[in-house]
Amino acid sequence: MIPSSMxxxxxxxxxxxxxxxxxxxVYVAAKNTINHRNENKVYKIMYDYCKAVSKNKxxxxxxxxxxxxxxxxxxxxxxxxxxxxxxxxxxxxxKSTSVLMNELADLALPATNKMCKIKNSxxxxxxxxxxxxCAAIDNENCDRQIIANLFSMLKDKSMFCRVNALVAxxxxxxxxxxxxxxxxxxxxxxxxxxxxxxxxxxxxxxxHTVLSLMLCRDxxxxxxxxxxxxxxxxxxxxxxxxxxxxxxxxxxxxIDVVCSTLRYFKKYPFDGAFDLIAEFVxxxxxxxxxxxxxxxxxxxxxxxxxxxGILKGALKSRNWYTRRNAAGGLVKIGMNIKETxxxxxxxxxxxxxxxxxxxxxxxAKALSNDxxxxxxxxxxxxx
Amino acid sequence: xxxxxxxxxxxxAFFALYLIVYATFLFCSVIVGxxxxxxxxxxxxxxxxxxxxxxxxISIIVPAYNEEVTIIETINSLLTLEYNYYEIIVVDxxxxxxxxxxxxxxxxxxxxxxxIQYKIxxxxxxxxxxxxxxKVPLTLIRKKNGGKADALNMGINAAxxxxxxxxxxxxxxxxxxxxxIAVPFLEDENCVASGGAIMLCNGVELDNGRxxxxxxxxxxxxxxxxxxxxxxxxxxxxxxxxxxxxxIISGAFGMFKKxxxxxxxxxxxxxxxxxxxxxxxxxxFCHVNNRxxxxxxxPDAICWTQAPEKLRDLCTQRRRWHVGLFQxxxxxxxxxxxxxxxxxxxxxxxxxxxxxxxxxxxxLGIFVTIAIVALQMLNVEYCVAxxxxxxxxxxxxxxxxYFTTIYMQNLTFRFxxxxxxxxxxxxxxxxxxxxxxxxxxxxxxxYKKNKRNWGSIERKKINSK
Numbered sequence: 140m141i142p143s144s145m146x147x148x149x150x151x152x153x154x155x156x157x158x159x160x161x162x163x164x165v166y167v168a169a170k171n172t173i174n175h176r177n178e179n180k181v182y183k184i185m186y187d188y189c190k191a192v193s194k195n196k197x198x199x200x201x202x203x204x205x206x207x208x209x210x211x212x213x214x215x216x217x218x219x220x221x222x223x224x225x226x227x228x229x230x231x232x233x234k235s236t237s238v239l240m241n242e243l244a245d246l247a248l249p250a251t252n253k254m255c256k257i258k259n260s261x262x263x264x265x266x267x268x269x270x271x272x273c274a275a276i277d278n279e280n281c282d283r284q285i286i287a288n289l290f291s292m293l294k295d296k297s298m299f300c301r302v303n304a305l306v307a308x309x310x311x312x313x314x315x316x317x318x319x320x321x322x323x324x325x326x327x328x329x330x331x332x333x334x335x336x337x338x339x340x341x342x343x344x345x346x347h348t349v350l351s352l353m354l355c356r357d358x359x360x361x362x363x364x365x366x367x368x369x370x371x372x373x374x375x376x377x378x379x380x381x382x383x384x385x386x387x388x389x390x391x392x393x394i395d396v397v398c399s400t401l402r403y404f405k406k407y408p409f410d411g412a413f414d415l416i417a418e419f420v421x422x423x424x425x426x427x428x429x430x431x432x433x434x435x436x437x438x439x440x441x442x443x444x445x446x447x448g449i450l451k452g453a454l455k456s457r458n459w460y461t462r463r464n465a466a467g468g469l470v471k472i473g474m475n476i477k478e479t480x481x482x483x484x485x486x487x488x489x490x491x492x493x494x495x496x497x498x499x500x501x502x503a504k505a506l507s508n509d510x511x512x513x514x515x516x517x518x519x520x521x522x
Numbered sequence: 523x524x525x526x527x528x529x530x531x532x533x534x535a536f537f538a539l540y541l542i543v544y545a546t547f548l549f550c551s552v553i554v555g556x557x558x559x560x561x562x563x564x565x566x567x568x569x570x571x572x573x574x575x576x577x578x579x580i581s582i583i584v585p586a587y588n589e590e591v592t593i594i595e596t597i598n599s600l601l602t603l604e605y606n607y608y609e610i611i612v613v614d615x616x617x618x619x620x621x622x623x624x625x626x627x628x629x630x631x632x633x634x635x636x637x638i639q640y641k642i643x644x645x646x647x648x649x650x651x652x653x654x655x656x657k658v659p660l661t662l663i664r665k666k667n668g669g670k671a672d673a674l675n676m677g678i679n680a681a682x683x684x685x686x687x688x689x690x691x692x693x694x695x696x697x698x699x700x701x702x703i704a705v706p707f708l709e710d711e712n713c714v715a716s717g718g719a720i721m722l723c724n725g726v727e728l729d730n731g732r733x734x735x736x737x738x739x740x741x742x743x744x745x746x747x748x749x750x751x752x753x754x755x756x757x758x759x760x761x762x763x764x765x766x767x768x769x770i771i772s773g774a775f776g777m778f779k780k781x782x783x784x785x786x787x788x789x790x791x792x793x794x795x796x797x798x799x800x801x802x803x804x805x806x807f808c809h810v811n812n813r814x815x816x817x818x819x820x821p822d823a824i825c826w827t828q829a830p831e832k833l834r835d836l837c838t839q840r841r842r843w844h845v846g847l848f849q850x851x852x853x854x855x856x857x858x859x860x861x862x863x864x865x866x867x868x869x870x871x872x873x874x875x876x877x878x879x880x881x882x883x884x885x886l887g888i889f890v891t892i893a894i895v896a897l898q899m900l901n902v903e904y905c906v907a908x909x910x911x912x913x914x915x916x917x918x919x920x921x922x923x924y925f926t927t928i929y930m931q932n933l934t935f936r937f938x939x940x941x942x943x944x945x946x947x948x949x950x951x952x953x954x955x956x957x958x959x960x961x962x963x964x965x966x967x968x969y970k971k972n973k974r975n976w977g978s979i980e981r982k983k984i985n986s987k
Contacts, residue, residue: 146908152545153915156552160922163556167929222567265568298709299565307940332708334577364711459639492637500652503632509656 177220181211185228188242194510200242208243213251215257218266225269240270248285249460255288260295264303271307286316293323300329305339312345318353325365333368340372351377352446355384363393370399374406381409388415398433413441418451423461432460439468447474454490462490466497533890540883544876551761552922557758559926562757562822578685578704579607583677585670586612586691590619591830593691594628601657602730605700609659611678612691616667622651625662629653636661636680642788644668644675654956670773671789671796678780678788686783688797690774693827694723697731702823703777712814714782714804717771718823719755721927722748728826736933738827738924743836746950747829749943753921755821758872763819767869769805771817773797775825775858782807782815793853795846802854805866822930837961844965847878881963917947 156490184204191198200208211221247270254266267289270301292304301324308320317340324331343350354369373384387400401419404412419426419434426434435453438446450472453465469479476483483491549775572914582600586593593612614622625631631651638647645668651680665676674688685707689695699718706716724740725748739745762768773796786807801817808815830836857863857870875883893899920943928935 143904145535145542146904149538149541149545152542152544152549153911156545156549157915159549159916160552160918164922164925167925171929219564219567226567261564261568299568305609311873330709330711332577332711335708338577489637492635496635496637499632499634500654503634503652504654 163299174220174223177211178205178223179219181221181267182224182227184208185224185236188239189228189232190415192235192238193232200239204394205243205246209246209250212243212246212266213253215254215259215262218262222265222269229261230317243270251285251288259302260292260297264292264295264300264307268303268307271310286311290320290323293320294327294329296329298329298331298335301327301329302335302339302512305331305336306342309339309342310344312343314343314345314350314353317343317350320367321354321365322360327359333364333371337371337375340368341375347376348379351380352383355380358387366392366396366411367399370396370403374399374403378407381407382411385409385412385415388412394427394429397430401430401433402411402435405433405440408440408442413443413463416441417445417449420449421460423453423456423458428458431456432458432464435461435464435468439471446472451479451482454494455487462493466490466493467492469494470497470501527899530890530893530897530899533886534894535825537883537887537890540875541936547872547876548763548919551757552919554764555597555756555760555926556922559821559930563930566822579683579684580605580609580700580704581677581681581686581780582608582610583674583681583686583688584610584612584691585615585673585677585688586617586621587667587670587673588617588619588621589613589691590617590621590624593621593625594974597625597629597660597690599694599728599731601660602697603700604697604731605693607683608700609661609682611661611663611677611680613673613680613884614662615669615673616645616648616665617955619649622649622662622664626651629660629662631660631662634661638663638676638680640679641784642675642678644672644679644788647676650680669791671791671793674796675788675791678783681780684780685777686780687775687777688773689825690827693774693825694728695731695775696733696826697960698826699731699775699823699825703775703820705823706816706818706820707777707779710816710818712777713816713818714808715771715776715778715801716820716823717759717768718775718777718820718825719821720751720772720774720825720827722751722829723826724748724829724831726826733931733933736928736931737936738939739831741831742946742949743833744829744831745942746946746954747836749920749946751829753925756917756923756926759819760821762869765865765868766816767865768801768817768819769866769869769873770798770823771801771819774827775938776801776824778804793846793849794842795850797844798850799853802850802857803864806854806857809863809866824931833957837957840958840961841965844878844881844962847873848966852876881959884959885963913951915949916951917944920947 184200184207188198188200188204208221211217215327225236228239251270253266254263257263267285286308289304289308292300295301305317305320305324308316321336321340324336340350351373354372358366358369370384370387373380381404384400384403387396388404392400401416404416416434416437419430420438423431431453435450435456438449447469450465450468453461454469456462456465479494482494484493584593584596584600589596597612612625614625617692631653634650634652636650636652645666647663647665649664651662653662659682661680663676663680665673677688678686685704686702687700703716703718706713722739724741724744725737726733727735738748745896759768759770760899776797778800782804783800786800786803788800790803792797793799804817807813830839851870851874854870857866858874859871860867883886889929891900921940924939924943925935927933
């Protein structure tokens with residue numbers, strides 16, 4: 140009795156699963172058909188417009204077409220087909236598609252306001268980010284209500300929403316809004332990868348130096364991960380703030396923050412930072428190996444007569460990575476074979492091997508460039 | 523006689539319970555899978571999901587042994603990936619064929635005196651070759667034979683970047699696979715590994731990592747596996763992923779954080795299932811060291827791989843997998859009923875009862891059925907109804923997984939494939955299932971402990987441009 144009732148239970152679960160799956164397949168198929176139909180409608184409008192624009196014809200959307208696109212952008216269940224059509228079109232006619240989006244500028248505000256009210260946060264941020272990126276909404280016609288909505292989206296569970304909201308805020312070009320947004324993210328409970336933060340801040344359409352200085356002002360308020368992202372942003376977009384960034388090398392900051400600062404000074408050499416960087420390399424026992432290693436790499440960007448000597452010394456470091464970076468640095472600054480003969484033929488086998496490897500690699504790279512560009516002098520002046 | 527009847531009733535109750543638990547698990551898994559896949563599809567359409575082509579630098583490690591037929595195609599496909607910041611390291615594990623020569627000559631590689639720091643123990647390097655004229659750095663390392671795990675460890679030692687991908691030399695990654703597999707690392711700072719989805723390329727036409735034509739393979743053995751692969755991904759991995767309970771990342775395509783893998787001393791040479799062993803080891807390491815971690819599954823990061831088309835090859839492969847599973851379960855038996863970490867303990871129990879012991883339980887079931895017939899306790903109508911439910915259930919599950927693939931990948935639907943799947947399920951339940959059952963149950967015959975070898979199947983050129 141017990142097994143048979145259990146078997147019936149099993150058959151019941153299986154049947155329920157079969158029913159669910161059939162229901163699911165039908166639902167997906169129906170949804171797909173409707174989406175396809177809507178996508179084709181939008182695609183046709185976009186295609187006619189973009190094709191004409193790509194042939195340099197002056198073109199304006201008819202009122203009917205504009206209404207159709209407005210419907211697609213303002214209704215949560217039509218955004219998906221719109222996105223699919225937009226993706227196809229932007230691959231086929233990238234320039235014309237952006238012209239089309241500019242044509243939709245007057246739809247931007249109503250669409251954004253409408254989207255802010257819907258529950259589906261993924262769809263919501265997609266539309267807003269799309270419109271912001273296409274410059275359909277900008278600083279001039281931006282409604283504070285939209286910004287307020289974007290701030291609230293920074294607390295969303297989905298990272299897609301948080302990042303898109305930050306990108307949208309950045310595109311408005313108001314530095315204080317971006318700083319406030321980064322602060323909100325930093326105080327929120329969800330994680331945002333530093334690289335994504337950096338990228339989102341990079342979308343800023345205002346003056347990068349102004350934003351960077353504001354971020355410097357609030358630097359100590361942020362957690363370590365945010366500090367790193369901010370420093371990466373400086374490295375990407377702000378070459379002129381060396382005198383402010385140099386403070387982060389002076390102590391009190393974590394290894395990762397110091398390393399990110401060193402990467403900044405590798406990209407934008409700043410004379411005021413040279414002595415500090417050299418100190419990390421020459422007194423390696425006093426500092427964590429990660430800092431010494433990154434400092435060794437940064438040194439090769441400086442046009443200073445001391446660099447060669449310091450890097451040659453670092454080639455004998457106990458740390459594998461420091462030696463590797465020192466060898467790479469020596470090749471980068473173009474030391475000639477005579478100057479490195481003592482190392483290449485010296486007793487320190489590892490120093491000699493890593494240097495030789497770096498020379499060979501640089502030569503191979505130069506050779507492959509030679510083949511493609513026909514005639515560049517390779518590392519160490521060899522041909 | 524009464525005692526015998528009682529015993530049989532008790533055993534039947536066990537089987538019924540076994541099936542109920544499995545069906546319930548599957549029910550939850552399919553619902554979670556359907557919702558998850560649907561969400562993924564939406565995010566995929568909103569293309570600006572994450573423009574992460576250079577956020578995480580990745581080293582791709584391709585261990586190779588006697589792969590001269592497919593290796594060039596594999597490397598060429600890796601060179602067309604839509605990602606900006608990666609390197610390719612091919613490790614030739616002392617192949618007896620011309621694998622190294624073919625790669626060296628084709629890419630015009632030059633010998634390099636590259637010093638390699640042996641952070642993980644492995645067989646020594648014989649030669650290193652490099653190529654700098656491609657889109658990304660390409661390195662070929664020729665080393666003494668030591669098995670797949672050893673080759674992967676060498677690749678980890680030589681890798682420049684903090685994250686690495688391990689893959690098979692007979693596989694092709696889909697054009698956006700790196701972007702997709704990196705997403706879990708972007709979303710979760712504690713992520714230590716993520717696994718991609720494995721799909722079979724038999725019958726599929728690929729062009730620069732994009733599917734040009736998708737069809738089920740003509741070969742019945744390969745076809746069965748194609749359906750089985752998608753079914754298993756839909757039926758378990760997505761659910762395990764929900765509670766950080768994935769114990770397997772396929773060796774054909776997985777991404778790992780290098781420092782954690784080095785901390786656990788890399789891949790284990792002595793097991794036949796080095797891919798599962800590493801993942802379980804990562805669970806164990808993070809738990810013991812009280813470290814927050816997650817091991818994720820990225821269902822839209824696709825790797826196309828070849829399935830064996832001969833029954834003999836398939837049996838060899840499955841035997842190897844089963845022995846690997848056994849070694850792993852035995853080594854980490856402390857996870858059994860360890861409810862300090864319920865997710866992992868639950869997954870462990872699933873793998874124990876529904877993977878490792880399932881052939882033995884099913885064979886026992888066959889004997890019990892024979893005993894029931896002998897004792898004239900069998901209700902024929904009931905038995906036929908039960909079998910029909912089982913077959914319909916299997917067919918619907920297979921059709922759903924096929925549709926999911928079509929839906930997720932935006933592929934062309936072919937009606938003939940539905941009929942193929944229905945026929946295949948009948949064939950599978952009537953014949954092939956029993957062959958596989960026997961293969962797995964007898965997997966330990968002739969098994970040699972610590973034997974380092976590569977699972978080899980007959981290779982064909984992948985249908986890729």
